[in-house]
Structures are given as C-alpha cells and as structure tokens.
Amino acid sequence: MNAKSLKRWIKHQRRNNRGRLNRLLTRLLGTTEPRRRPLVGDTRRVLVVRLNKRLGNILFLTPMLRTLAASLPAATIDVVIQDARQKPLLETLPGIGRVWVHEKSFGATLKLLRQLRARRYDLAIDPSGNSASNRLALALSKARQRMGFATANQWVPLSHAASRPGSRHQAKQAVELLESGVTETEWQRFNTLAVFPGAEAERSAQQHWDRAFRELTSPSPVVAFFTQATGNKQLDDDWWADFLEQVAEKLPEAHLLQICPPGAPTPTSMASVCIAELDVLAATLSRADAFVAADSGPMHLAAAAGVPVAGLFKATNPAAYAPLGPGCVSLAGETLTPEHTVEAVRGMLSKQPNRGAA
Template identity: 30%
Template sequence: MGIPLHSKIRRHLRSVLNFILAKRFTPRQKTGKIDPEKIKKILLIRINYRIGNIIFTTPLIRALEKKLPDAKIDMLVGASFTKPIIEKMPNVHEVYPVPRSLIKQPIAFYRFIRMLNQKRYDLIISPATGSVSANIAAFLIQAPLKLGIFRPDTWLPFNITVPADEKTLHEALKPLAVMEAFAGTPHRYNRFLDIALTPKEREEGKKLLHEKITKGEKKYIVGLFRDARNDKKIADTWWKTYLHEMQKTAPETAFIDILAPGQSPLSEEIPTISSKNLRNLAKIFSALDAFICADTGPMHLASASMTPTIALFNATDPAYYGPLGEKDKTLQINEMTTEEIAAACREHIDRVV
C-alpha cells in the first residue's frame, strides 16, 4: 500500500503554493541573537497531523525549558488527539489544535487568529522547514520576534533565521537548530524524545496495565503494536508467526497486544489493551518492560515514555525516523527471518531490562 492519493494531492498543492510564495518573496538569511531574559511567552508552531511529528518537538521543548526556564510555551498542533501528548509538559501552557477544516470557515479562522494575537507573544518559533501552513500562521500571528530555519527555496515570514543543521539526519533533532539563535553560553541539549511523564502518571500506567496482565511467574511483560501507515504496516500473518517464534524463544516473557482504535486482536492467547487518549497510552507503555512495533507514531510515544523500544523497519530509513532512546533498538527486517528477529529481540530485552 503506497501513499494515499489525497495525501499526494495535498503535498503537491503545498509545494505549488510554497513555490509561488518563494518566487514572490525571495528568501533571505536574517541573522540575530535573542536575549533569553526578554522572552516570557512563546508560540511554537508545528501544525502536523501525525503522532510522531508532534513527539519530534519534545527535544526542542525540553531545550527551551532549559534555556528559558521562566518562559511559558503555547503550541499550535494539527490534530486534537495529539494535544494530550504535549499539554502536560512542565513549560507548556496551552495547546491549540488547528483542524484542516478551519481554513474553510473564514469567521472561525479570523476569530482564532485574533485570539492568538491577543496573547501578545514575545517570540514565535516554527522549527519545521518547508511547512506552508506553519509559515502562514507565523505570518498572521503578531510577535516582535519570529524565528525559523532558513531554506533558500521556501517563503520565510521570519525576522530571525538560523541555518539548517545539515549534519543531523534525524527529523526529531533538526528543530534544535533554532537554539543557535539565543544569546549566551551554548548548552548541550538532550538528543532523545521525552514527554515528561510524572511519577504519578507512571504509577497510573502500572495500574492500567495490571488490570489486564500481571507477570505472575514470567520475567517480562512486552507490548506488541501492529498498526502502521501505508508501506510501513506489517501483515498480521507475519505478526502471528513472529509471536509464535517469540513465545518459543522467550518463554519467560508475557505478551500483551496493544490495539489501535478499531483493530482486531492478534490472538486469543494473549490479552489486549487500548486507549484513545495518547497520554494514557504513554502511561501504559511506561509500565512495560519492552515494546515491539513497526515504524509508527506509538513507537516514538513508547520511546518518549522511556520504555525500551524495538522498532521493526521495512520501508523507511531509521537514521531519519528511528527511536532515539539509549535502550532502544532498530531492526531492518527485510533480509531477516522471523527466527533471527525473535532472537535479536530476546537478546536486546535481556541486555537492557
């Protein structure tokens, strides 16, 4: 299954609009340094509708917390279901979803922009390069300082830009380039995902998980998540074979099937659990000993919950999209047998848990 036609059309239209705007407003590099002491209210713009891309902002959010501990961050996201991921992070104040339908409602759109302008932000940050929707939002919302990453082929409504970090491949770490715009001693920022679950939330996760499964005589509880988008999805027939092999390879492990909304269970042999609230899902992930999945948004959610995550890649490059935790592992499975994959998973779990 490839990329859906409607997604291809949206991408093409965005590219055309970006080309027109870039031709009309020639992009120019605009350097400058921002005084952290003068920044109290920030609007971070990441209007995206995928779980992973919103979680990819967490290294930047934590970096801003370190550099500007007294500043409060409001954030524009795409889908409302991603809001719970971010809204409880320590320095995040408000999270505003921007549904795709908003642009079709002129009065509601005008009121939304007016509401944001009444916030009187000191700084707007748009860390995504080439995002037309983010650039339009940054253009319409007022702030004395607007910070983005320079691209020579993109319309840029910013008065301060920083060069893109060409040495960094991973999409979650590229936004950290904007931290170069702040005056003062450079910091070393965490280069992993972190949604800042509290100890209380982790205890809640244990209770939610233990309502469905307990270790008993087993050594580990490992979660499986089978859903993924387009070509990244791995067939259930493969997962059944893999589960059987894991049960032989790691008999001391209890497995739980973590279901996406509307998904059918993989097997009657193992329990299931699900949650539409992504923050609650992260709590459950945090109670697992390990999490195994394809290349999917919940992979990053588990990694950002500090759960050892094993990602099974079959279509995309983990250098750009793989999990970032110290206890995470990526397997390129196209040239591996299920026996080899199960053995590698067993070895990794024994080593890091």
C-alpha cells in the same frame, strides 16, 4: 477533457500558482540565508507552531520543547497543534503553558489567530521548515522574533534563521535549529523523546494493565508489540506470526502484550489493550520491558515513555525516523527479520531489571 482530467489540470494549475506566489514572496520578503543572532533579553513568551496531525511529528517536538524549557527557565512555552488527542502529551512537559488546538474551519481559524496575536509572543518558532501552514501561522502570529529554517522557499521574514542541519532525524533538526539560529544562549540540549503522563493517566493505565494480566501471578518480563503501520511501512501477517513463534521459543519466560488500535477486535489468544487516550497509552506502555513495532506513532510513543523499542523499518529511513529513547534500536534491510528482532529484544531484557511485572 473529461471530469477527471479537468480535476487533475485544476490541481496542477493551483500547485503552479502556489509555487509562483511562493517564489515571488521569497524574493520580496523571504529569508534564504542564515541569520544567527542573540534573543531579545526579555524573551519570555514563546510559541511553537506545528500544524500536523501525525503523532510522531508531534512527539518529535519534545526534545526541542525540553531544551527551550531548561535553557530559558523564565519563559512560558505555548504550542499550537491540530489534534486535540495529542494535547495531554505536551501539557505535562516542563515549561509548557498552553497547548492551542487549531480546528479546521474559517471561523475557528480567525478566533485562534486573534487569540495568538493577543498574547504578543516574544518568539515564534517553526521547527519543521517544510509546512506552508506553519509558515503562514508564523507570519501572522505578530511575534517580535520569528525563527525557522532559511531555504530557497522560505518566504517568511525571519529574525533568526538556520540552514538545514546536518542531522537527518526530524526531532534532532528542531534542537539544532535553536543552536544554529541563536547566539549567546547556552542550550541545555535534549536528544530523546519524552512524555510525562499525569496521575489520572497513570491510574487508568494501571487498571488496563491489571485487566490484561489478571492471571499473571509471578514477576515476568513483558514484551509489548503493535502490528499496524500505514502503507508500505506495515509488515505482513506471516512476519508477525514468525516473530511470535520465535518469542515463544527463545523467550519462554516473557509475556506478550498486543497493543490494538482503538475500536479493533481484541485477540483472545494473549493479553491485549485497546486505548484511545494517548497519555493513558503512554503510561501503559511505560510498564512494559520492551516494545516492538514498525515505524508508527505508537513506536515513537513507546520510546517517549522510556521503553526500549525495536523499531522495524521496511520502507522509511531510520536515520530520519528512528525511535529516540534509552535502549532503542532500529532494524532495517538484512536485519529486518523476526530472528534479529527477537535477539534485539533479548538484549533489551538482559540489560534491565524487570519493570513490567504485574
């Protein structure tokens, strides 16, 4: 057996061992059936666990966080995540107390665990149902009540458990977890993503906007776009070239703004911005009149910022990952063409007064 085969065999054995341990713990302790009951009356300290670095997955928390804040106004809601860059996006949401960031080292993990346990949370929530890290944090949180999804692999003993909801969208599932796992609470439901950049982020965004459009002298609609995506979600250069040609032909009054990844070279043929701070990027996107992107973090960030988004779905399912925001549309299959996309943008611009004038 060569080194590559040995590595594959070890990985396979680890996966099998984890599976066996998971099944054993589920039989002994787990929650495989729904448990719907009221919250303890003095539920005031809530922890939401989402140990994932993908921007979209963190933004998918925002409808549930807003639902919690509106429905439990006396509660303080803390969140634990993995990427410090995403922290400003959650800190300004209503009802949010502290956003903890999990650093991947043994010492940092122990320190964070001690801090979380010291808070003595009344309720801890795993909104995803498919993360071993989330489950472990939930089990170790020392919360009086624990909420999550009841599945054949749910080895955490939960006080409140819901079966997998009918909605396939990741953000809506988290809201449905609250409704299905708790009785005697009237949930004020939110179904769209949302972020609320602070004053400093807004000032910085205005500076980026002014630099990008320093030569724009008359009010004009601004169509922002982002060409990048991971793996086979990305559309090729020819698709984007055709899209830009059609915008120039069919929407000659519109100004284009290209959103570039931080550190990438900026194009000289049109206005562009490269912004690393996510709250500043959200505030900048909010000034646009429409946004076009493949399924990606910036697509969801634009929807959360309140921009009508044309989401382009080449590989992923819009039923699970559509941009959730006012005026957003998803294009897939036969509609995933530059022609349909430009028509979608035209419809967006026709339904709103110009918000993106420099």
